[in-house]
Amino acid sequence: MMDPWTIDTLHITMRLIMAVALGGLIGFERETSSHAAGFRTHILVCLGSTLIMLLSMYGFSAFAYLDNVRLDPARLAAQVISGIGFLGAGTIMFTGKSITGLTTAASLWVVAAMGLAIGAGFYYAAAVTCLLAFMCLWGLNHVEKKYFRAKQARQLTLETLDRPGILTAVSSLLTTQGHDIRRVSVEETPVTDGPSRMTIHLTVRLAKNNKLTPAIDALKQQEGVFSVTCE
Template sequence: MAQTVAQAFDPSIWHISNMELTLRLVLALVLGGLIGLERELGGHSAGFRTHILVCVGSAAIVLLSMYGFSEFAADPNVRLDPSRLAAQVVSGIGFLGAGTILRTGITVSGLTTAASLWVVAAIGLTVGAGFYYGSAVLTFLVVVSLFVLNKFEKKFSRAKSKRDIVLKMTKDSACLSNVVTELHHFGIQISKIIVENEEAAAGDIAEMLIVRLQVKLNYKKRFEEVIVSLATITGVIGIESGGESL
C-alpha cells in the first residue's frame, strides 16, 4: 500500500541545529558588513551598522519562517509556507531604502545606498535559506560594483562633471563674494556665472538677485556638503542645484 503524505513526511527538514543557526547569522553579519563598510567609508547615510542589521535581520526572518514553527509541522491541519515571511522582507525593505534618498533641488542622491540596502536584504535571505555559495558570489559582485566600478564611473565621467547652481540672494556684494570664496574653499572651479535681478512687480524695484553658476565638481568633496555650506551664508535666501550639464 502506498504511503500516505503524513507517513512519508520527514519532520527533520523543519529542524536546524544551534551550530548551523549560529553559522548562518554570523555569515550574514560578515557579508552585510563588507558592503556596509564601503558605504561607511564613503560617508553615506546608511553605513556599516545599518547594512549589518538589515542583512542579519533578513537572515533571521528566513530562519524563523523555515524553522520557527517546526512544532506544527506534523499537524495535518497546518500547511507551512517557508516563503511567506521572507516575501515580506522584499517589500518592507523599500521603506528603509526610501529614507536614504534625498532630493536637493532637482538633484536626487542616495539611490545607490538604497539599492545596496535592498541587495543586502537579498543576501540575508540567501544566507538564511542556506545558499552559502550563492550569497558569497552575490556579495563579491556587489563589492566589486561599489568599490571598483565606482572608480571607473568617476574616471569616465570627468567630462560630465559640471553642475548648475541657482542662488537667490540679497543685493549685497559681500554675499556674492562669500559664495565664490566658499566654492574655492571646496576646491570647486566656477565655469560660468550670470547675475540677474529678480523679476519684480510693475513699478517696484527688485530687491533680490538671481545668480546662476556653472561649477566643475571636485570628487573629493560631496556635492551635497557644498550646497549645505552655501545655504548657511548670510544673504542667501534660496538655493537650487541642477543635474549634470555638458
Template sequence: MEQLVEEFGHTTYTSFPVVVARLLLATLFGAVIGFEREWRNRPAGLRTHILVCVAAATFGILTIEIVHAPMFLKDTARFDPIRAVEAVTAGIAFLAAGTILFARGEVQGLTTGAGMWLAGAIGLAAGLGFWQIAGFGTFLVLIVLGLLHAVEVKFDLSEDKRDEKSAARKPAAKQKRG
C-alpha cells in the first residue's frame, strides 16, 4: 500500500487547479472552433475539435511535468521538450489529413483539416500555459472561418457555393418503375 501511495501520491510541478483551468480553457476554445464547424455542417465538428484541443493541452501539461519530474532529473535522462510539440503536430496532422477527400476532381474538407491542426496548436498553447496565445489564436480562427467565409460567399468563392453548384450539375437519378 505504501508503494502505491508513493507512486500515485507524488506532487506535480503544476498545481492541480492550474491543470484544471488549462484543460477547461482548451475545452472552451476547442468548443468554439468546433461549434463553428458544426454550424457550417462540416465533417469534424464540436466533439472532434474539443478532443483535439484537450488532447494537445494534456500533452503540453505532460511536457511541463516531464521536464520537472524527479525521475528525469538524473544525468542519464536526456529529453527535449520540443519533441512533444513535434509529436502532437504530427499526430494531429495525421488526423486532419483523414478529413480531406479528393472526389470528382475536387478537394473537400481541407479547411476542416486545417482547423483541427490549429485546434491542436491552440490546445498545446493552453496546456503549456500560454493563455494569451491560445485565446488570440481562437479569435483568429473565428475571423478566418466566419468573416472570411462571408467574403467568399459575397464574391462567389465559397466552398458552400461550389458544393451547391456541383450538386445542381449532377444528373437526376433515374426512377425505377414498379
C-alpha cells in the first residue's frame, strides 16, 4: 500500500504544472476583459495554494509516525481559503454608487480552491471546476451583456439653472425615450455671482435595447443645463 504521507518529485512537478495551466486559463479570461487581477495573478494564486496544500499534506511527513503527533492536512488549506480574502478585497472598487470587481474577487477564490484540490491530488474536481468557472466567466458574460446590463441603473448628475420647470423638462425627455427614472434628488449649488444653480441627481434604468448616449446628448442641448455626467 502506498504511504499516504510521501510523494515523489514527478507528482509534485505534475501538480504544480497543472496549477499553472488551470489557473492561467481562468486568468486569461480576466486579462482579456481588462480586470485588475489578470493572467499572472490567477496563476500565482493557484500555484501558491497548490504548494501550500502539498506542504500541508507531505511537508511534515517526518513527524507522521511519532507518538502523540497527529497531522491535519486540512489545517493550512483552511487558512488559504480565509486568507485569500485580502487579495480579493483588493480587486473590489467602490466608485460613486457602483461596486466593481466582485466577479474577479470570486474568481480568485475559486482559483485558490482549485489549487488546493490539485495539491491534494483531486484532479478531476479541479479540472471540472476550471471548466465550469471558465464557462461562467466567458460564456455568461455575453449573456449578461445582452440581457442584463442594458437594464442596469445608471447615475446621472446634471448642473442646471435653478428655475421652475427644468426638472420636469429633464424627466419628460428621459421618459419619452423609454428610460425609467427610479430616484431623483435636487440640491442647491452655491455660486458667488450670476444666476442660481442646482444639482440634479437621477437614478435611471435604461430602456431595453436603448443606449444612454443619445439621452445625454439631448440633455446637454436642453436649455438651462450646463453639464451632464454619468456613472
